[in-house]
Amino acid sequence: MSFLKIRNLSVVLRGTRHRLLRDVSLDVAATEVMGLVGESGAGKSMIGKAVLGILPRSAQVVSGTIEMDGVDLLSMDPRRRRALIGRQAALIPQDPLTALNPSRRIRPQITDRLVDILGWDRARANTRAEEILHEVHIAAPERVLGSYPHELSGGMRQRILIASAFAAEPRLIVADEPTTALDVTVQKQILKLIHEMQAQHGTALLFVTHDLGVVAKICQRLTVLYGGLVVEEADVRAFFRAPVHAYSRALLAATPRHSDPDADLTPVPEAVIAAVQDQVLAADRSWTHA
Amino acid sequence: MFLRRFLTRIATTLVTLFGVAVIVFVVIRVVPGDPIAMMLPPGATDADIARLQALYGLDKSIPQQFVIWLGGVLHGDFGTSITTRQPVLGLVLSRLPATLELSIMALVIAVVLGGLMALTGTRLRDTRTEGAIDVANGMALSVPDFLWGLVLILMFGVLWPVFSISGRVSPALVPQFHTDFFLFESVLRLRFDLWLDLVGHMLMPAVALAIPLAAIIGQLLKQSLKETMHLDYVTLARTKGYGENHVITHEALRNAILPTLTLIGVQFTFLIGGTVIIERLFSYEGLGNMAIDAVINRDLPLIQGIVLLFALLFTLVNLCVDLLYAVLNPRLRHA
Amino acid sequence: MLDGRSLVKRTAGLRLWLSVAWLSLLVIGAVFAPLVAPQDPLMQDLFTARLPPFWMHGAEPGYWLGTDSLGRDVLSRILYGGRVALIVALLAGSATAIIGATLGLIAGFYRGWVDMVISRLVDIWMAFPPVLFSILLIAVLGTGLGSVILAIIVIDWTRFARVVRAEAMAQGAMDYVASAQVAGRGRFSTVLTEILPNVLPTITVLLTLEMGIAVIVEAILSFVNLSISTDDPTWGGMIAEGRVSIHQAWWVLVFPLIALFLTVLSFSQLGEGLKDRFDPVLQ
Ligand SMILES: Nc1ncnc2c1ncn2[C@@H]1O[C@H](COP(=O)(O)OP(=O)(O)OP(=O)(O)O)[C@@H](O)[C@H]1O
Ligand SMILES: [Mg+2]
Numbered sequence: 001m002s003f004l005k006i007r008n009l010s011v012v013l014r015g016t017r018h019r020l021l022r023d024v025s026l027d028v029a030a031t032e033v034m035g036l037v038g039e040s041g042a043g044k045s046m047i048g049k050a051v052l053g054i055l056p057r058s059a060q061v062v063s064g065t066i067e068m069d070g071v072d073l074l075s076m077d078p079r080r081r082r083a084l085i086g087r088q089a090a091l092i093p094q095d096p097l098t099a100l101n102p103s104r105r106i107r108p109q110i111t112d113r114l115v116d117i118l119g120w121d122r123a124r125a126n127t128r129a130e131e132i133l134h135e136v137h138i139a140a141p142e143r144v145l146g147s148y149p150h151e152l153s154g155g156m157r158q159r160i161l162i163a164s165a166f167a168a169e170p171r172l173i174v175a176d177e178p179t180t181a182l183d184v185t186v187q188k189q190i191l192k193l194i195h196e197m198q199a200q201h202g203t204a205l206l207f208v209t210h211d212l213g214v215v216a217k218i219c220q221r222l223t224v225l226y227g228g229l230v231v232e233e234a235d236v237r238a239f240f241r242a243p244v245h246a247y248s249r250a251l252l253a254a255t256p257r258h259s260d261p262d263a264d265l266t267p268v269p270e271a272v273i274a275a276v277q278d279q280v281l282a283a284d285r286s287w288t289h290a
Numbered sequence: 291m292f293l294r295r296f297l298t299r300i301a302t303t304l305v306t307l308f309g310v311a312v313i314v315f316v317v318i319r320v321v322p323g324d325p326i327a328m329m330l331p332p333g334a335t336d337a338d339i340a341r342l343q344a345l346y347g348l349d350k351s352i353p354q355q356f357v358i359w360l361g362g363v364l365h366g367d368f369g370t371s372i373t374t375r376q377p378v379l380g381l382v383l384s385r386l387p388a389t390l391e392l393s394i395m396a397l398v399i400a401v402v403l404g405g406l407m408a409l410t411g412t413r414l415r416d417t418r419t420e421g422a423i424d425v426a427n428g429m430a431l432s433v434p435d436f437l438w439g440l441v442l443i444l445m446f447g448v449l450w451p452v453f454s455i456s457g458r459v460s461p462a463l464v465p466q467f468h469t470d471f472f473l474f475e476s477v478l479r480l481r482f483d484l485w486l487d488l489v490g491h492m493l494m495p496a497v498a499l500a501i502p503l504a505a506i507i508g509q510l511l512k513q514s515l516k517e518t519m520h521l522d523y524v525t526l527a528r529t530k531g532y533g534e535n536h537v538i539t540h541e542a543l544r545n546a547i548l549p550t551l552t553l554i555g556v557q558f559t560f561l562i563g564g565t566v567i568i569e570r571l572f573s574y575e576g577l578g579n580m581a582i583d584a585v586i587n588r589d590l591p592l593i594q595g596i597v598l599l600f601a602l603l604f605t606l607v608n609l610c611v612d613l614l615y616a617v618l619n620p621r622l623r624h625a
Numbered sequence: 626m627l628d629g630r631s632l633v634k635r636t637a638g639l640r641l642w643l644s645v646a647w648l649s650l651l652v653i654g655a656v657f658a659p660l661v662a663p664q665d666p667l668m669q670d671l672f673t674a675r676l677p678p679f680w681m682h683g684a685e686p687g688y689w690l691g692t693d694s695l696g697r698d699v700l701s702r703i704l705y706g707g708r709v710a711l712i713v714a715l716l717a718g719s720a721t722a723i724i725g726a727t728l729g730l731i732a733g734f735y736r737g738w739v740d741m742v743i744s745r746l747v748d749i750w751m752a753f754p755p756v757l758f759s760i761l762l763i764a765v766l767g768t769g770l771g772s773v774i775l776a777i778i779v780i781d782w783t784r785f786a787r788v789v790r791a792e793a794m795a796q797g798a799m800d801y802v803a804s805a806q807v808a809g810r811g812r813f814s815t816v817l818t819e820i821l822p823n824v825l826p827t828i829t830v831l832l833t834l835e836m837g838i839a840v841i842v843e844a845i846l847s848f849v850n851l852s853i854s855t856d857d858p859t860w861g862g863m864i865a866e867g868r869v870s871i872h873q874a875w876w877v878l879v880f881p882l883i884a885l886f887l888t889v890l891s892f893s894q895l896g897e898g899l900k901d902r903f904d905p906v907l908q
Contacts, residue, residue, distance in 0.1 A: 052529045057416070079533060086531020098522040103544040103619075117531035161526075302748070309749035317765055425636065432893030433886065434841050436848075440864065440882050448871055563754035567845050571868070581757050582849055585764045593761060601752040 001070075002027035003171055003204045004051065009064030010287070011046060011055065011228075020046050020059055022228040022283050030171060031202040035215035035236070037251070038225035044208045046228070048174040051206065053078075053085050069171065086117040090165035092175040092194065096157035096182070100149035107145040110164045118168055132163040135200075136193060155186040159193065166197050172204045180210075191218065212255040216240055224248050227280040247276045299612060303605045310601040311594075315359065318590050319352050346372065346591070359594070368598075369591035373584075378595035382577065386599065387470035388458055389569070389576035393562045395473075395492055396499035400561070401554070403500060404507025411508070412515040412538055423508070430505035435564045439498035439571045446494055454491045456573040463487050495572040499564050503557050510553055514546035548619055555611030559604040641898040644891035651888060655707040663687050664698035666705040666858045671696055675874045691876040693866055699877060702858035703884050709852075709859050710888060712770065713843040714836035717777035721839075722832045724778060725785025730824070732786065733793025734816050743786060750783045759842055763851040770853050773846055777839050785831055792824045826903035830896050837892030844885055860885045 004027065011021040021043050028034045036044045049055045051066060053073065066073045068088055073081050093099040100109060110132070111125035120128070126145075133141035136159040149157060158178065165173050175194060179187040195218045198205050207219060215222050215236060222239060224232040224247065232245040243249045250268040343349045346369075347358055362369060368378035411423040430438075447455035459465070459472065463484050467475045473492070476485040518524065519542055527541045566578030573579070577596060584592040654661060664687065673696040679689045690699040732743040759776045766772035797820060805815050846852040847861030860881040867878025 054525050054528050082533060083531045085529065091526060091529040093522055093526055095522060099526050101523040101541055113530040305745065306748050306752050310752050313749065317761060432890055436841060436845055437886055437889065443871070444879065448875055563756060566754055566756040570849060582760055585760050588764065597753065597757060600754045600757065604752045
């Protein structure tokens with residue numbers, strides 16, 4: 001059974017009928033890594049935000065369901081929903097430089113959820129914080145825990161955010177382009193770390209990225225989005241052997257291959273874009289929601 | 291780096307204080323009315339006048355007088371009040387606590403009121419309530435403390451007379467304390483009857499002083515809170531399971547406070563300056579009230595002392611805010 | 626849904642017009658005071674002392690807003706007091722603006738030691754409690770309208786100097802000023818033709834706000850009995866009298882207070898309104 005189950009989720013720009021997500025359905029099984037790809041503005045982050053209950057005020061869910069471990073989030077009382085999400089899921093954010101509170105030390109930023117939401121006692125939370133920092137290969141956890149974010153490097157901060165996400169042993173982690181803000185040299189290490197942690201903890205992972213190469217490395221399945229519409233959903237191996245949708249094929253052709261980095265890249269052809277846009281329009285025509 | 295900045299600050303502060311001293315000294319020496327003549331009975335002779343002038347050093351040239359006065363000041367001697375014939379320093383120090391207590395009470399009220407406005411406005415952002423708060427803040431800002439004082443006198447002194455609108459303490463309760471910090475000492479001595487009486491007297495002038503500052507704090511703090519609410523670490527905290535209230539108070543507030551703090555420093559000096567007329571309005575026996583009497587009586591040494599003390603207070607407040615800023619901002623603390 | 630922004634925005638125009646309306650009313654009342662005032666503002670008559678306003682029991686026709694403890698008509702005194710307030714607002718406001726802005730322009734454009742001196746003076750001025758400073762100045766200068774205006778100028782020039790200096794510095798750094806200088810124009814003519822027009826909106830806003838401040842300062846000074854001669858009606862003087870007899874005749878305090886309150890509020894709303902209009906970002 002899938003841990004996360006999204007059905008026909010539509011999100012509009014508040015006060016308009018303009019859809020940012022168009023009848024999205026998506027499943028992530030427990031311990032599975034699901035890649036979410038698509039060009040900029042496709043709605044990848046929007047899905048992640050909807051799952052974690054952090055949609056911007058300007059976005060509004062108008063239909064569909066999001067089930068986490070069999071519980072429908074959208075019909076829940078907001079307070080209980082927040083607590084549930086806090087226990088079951090976590091976010092690895094994109095930019096480590098802005099995702100840590102500059103005026104709080106690292107320790108409380110890792111332990112606050114453990115104490116306030118999971119109800120652990122402080123000593124246990126502190127031990128856990130040290131333990132989890134070890135796991136992400138931070139050599140001097142004591143020192144790091146007592147630091148302020150500005151005293152640490154970007155790579156270090158991203159390690160901390162990863163540790164913080166895993167600290168409460170969530171069942172699902174949403175990682176929204178967790179490496180794009182980092183140095184190229186650090187990117188690889190961080191990616192490896194996330195992969196490693198996911199495997200060790202058996203956490204389901206919803207991994208948002210532009211990069212099909214990354215998907216090939218760490219995901220088991222992937223979903224391709226265009227204009228808020230799910231274009232294709234497939235097993236990663238099958239996908240890279242033979243993508244079904246023309247847009248997916250074009251996207252793949254536009255991605256550099258590690259086996260052959262110097263091969264010519266073809267941008268997504270106009271005709272393919274036109275076709276997928278027609279598909280989006282068709283979806284909107286058949287959308288009868290008031 | 292930090293130390294150097296701090297030393298430069300102290301140096302400019304000293305220059306400012308010296309400038310204040312010079313200007314007050316010069317301005318006062320131009321006073322046309324002769325204070326000496328006013329002190330003497332009508333039939334006084336020229337010799338009497340000359341003797342008194344010599345006594346107060348008024349027979350020397352202005353630069354000479356300044357040097358003598360400055361020398362005295364550096365030894366803690368601010369001269370003698372012409373009207374009461376008591377040392378200026380003692381007089382001024384006996385009134386300072388009243389003014390300090392009033393100013394600090396006003397500051398606390400302003401911070402609490404302004405903070406509540408900002409928090410409420412942020413919590414209910416983009417609603418009618420936020421709009422109402424903005425309009426109220428705008429009003430409170432455009433009307434100075436003097437007028438708020440009068441409005442309060444009408445409302446709580448006349449229409450619904452629950453607070454005292456004149457004096458510092460009920461005559462029957464005037465305490466014999468070690469210090470003149472009555473409010474503070476009454477708590478230490480567990481004299482809660484006196485404490486309540488003092489607060490009852492102080493509340494209206496303090497609120498009058500606080501209203502404009504509360505509006506400024508409310509406006510600026512709300513603005514920076516709202517900006518902070520969009521930042522990634524706030525969003526991250528939401529995913530941890532925290533609600534709106536917790537996120538505002540635990541994640542956003544600390545970071546939003548810093549810009550407000552610098553502003554409070556400058557505005558607090560304006561508030562202290564405002565005590566002069568507010569104390570007059572509420573017949574509150576503080577430094578400001580004494581200052582106006584001193585001007586009316588042309589009590590030169592006393593005026594000098596008071597103005598200098600005010601200037602010292604202002605510059606000290608600014609210095610404290612700078613320090614506080616450095617302490618609260620982890621980036622500066624470790625730099 | 627009506628959100629917070631729109632409530633502020635929607636009422637902005639209304640508040641601006643109400644301010645303009647009140648100030649116009651005040652100007653008309655002050656200019657034509659001899660014609661519209663029902664009584665001689667100075668005439669004392671103990672038989673008509675402490676008459677209440679018209680709707681209350683014991684009121685007398687012709688004394689619409691009642692009389693003070695000397696039997697002088699409150700409405701007439703408010704109208705004549707408005708003259709003093711407006712004259713001070715206009716003269717003190719514009720003189721302060723001219724002097725402060727000139728010093729600010731000079732400091733901001735010429736920099737160097739001139740700027741040093743002016744900036745240091747501003748710092749020193751900031752360390753003075755303004756109310757005490759103004760009272761002190763009046764004590765030195767003697768009471769009278771001229772002294773009040775002079776005191777306001779001496780105290781408040783820094784408001785203009787600080788802001789205009791900063792703006793002139795920002796403007797001076799811009800390309801068009803540099804090119805004007807390269808084109809061989811004199812420095813002073815550059816200041817006048819290139820910088821001044823750009824800081825003029827700011828000066829206008831500050832001036833409007835300053836007029837409100839001047840009205841308050843005058844009221845405060847006459848409240849402590851240090852403004853113009855004690856016989857002439859001023860709002861501050863009336864308020865001081867009203868404060869004393871507040872429990873016997875509240876109207877002596879309330880009506881001048883309302884006039885003062887509305888005037889100060891109107892000037893500041895007008896200033897805020899102008900600021901929004903001049904600021905292209907807020908449009
Ligand atoms: N705060 C917001 N308010 C309104 N619309 C938004 C907001 N954030 C994003 N959108 C819109 O929602 C759509 C999907 O945005 P989303 O951020 O999910 O894209 P994305 O696939 O994550 O793109 P990227 O790769 O650039 O991160 C876009 O059309 C975007 O303009
Ligand atoms: Mg995104």
